[in-house]
Amino acid sequence: QSALTQPASVSGSPGQSITISCTGTSSDVGSYNLVSWYQQHPGKAPKLMIYEGSKRPSGVSNRFSGSKSGNTASLTISGLQAEDEADYYCCSYAGSSTVFGGGTKLTVL
């Protein structure tokens, strides 16, 4: 049950695109198409942004997209907006457990 690896921080200017990577192993990210991404603003509960690798829940902006290649999943946010500034966590099913990434702080410059 080792944590998935995410960059500690990323930044971008309004209107730009950023990508957050999430690296796991062949026991989690690489074995299942069950990676999800969560957005968390300070003091708030996490919010599901992407599930099953690339699907968006109803109400989530199409500026958010997800993908996967091998043992690495990615979250891309296009057309950055001030309200996108938050912590982002990836998460993967891993058989009889679920594993999160360490989180990435997104700063909108």
Added chain:
Amino acid sequence: EVQLVESGGGLVKPGGSLRLSCAASGFTFSSYSMNWVRQAPGKGLEWVSSISSSSSYIYYADSVKGRFTISRDNAKNSLYLQMNSLRAEDTAVYYCAREAVLNIWGQGTMVTVSS
């Protein structure tokens, strides 16, 4: 409105016990698996435990196995987490979340383990 509301958090001494509850509303609780996820102060999210809709399948993180017990009462639309032998490192906000994709979260309840 689909909602999850946690309760039962508080201050407990090391070695003590606490029982968390999560009240569900706005959806058919008995149709969904449920999870507990925690977040230590200033740290990331950590999956704690999950339970299937009929309680047939139960899983725990290695960090809590043997100390925590997840359960549910579908008649009461409620999820529980019995926490025993608590340690300082269990200090966190505990969230309940719906389904394996964690698509609905509660607001969390704070558990502080300290002497």
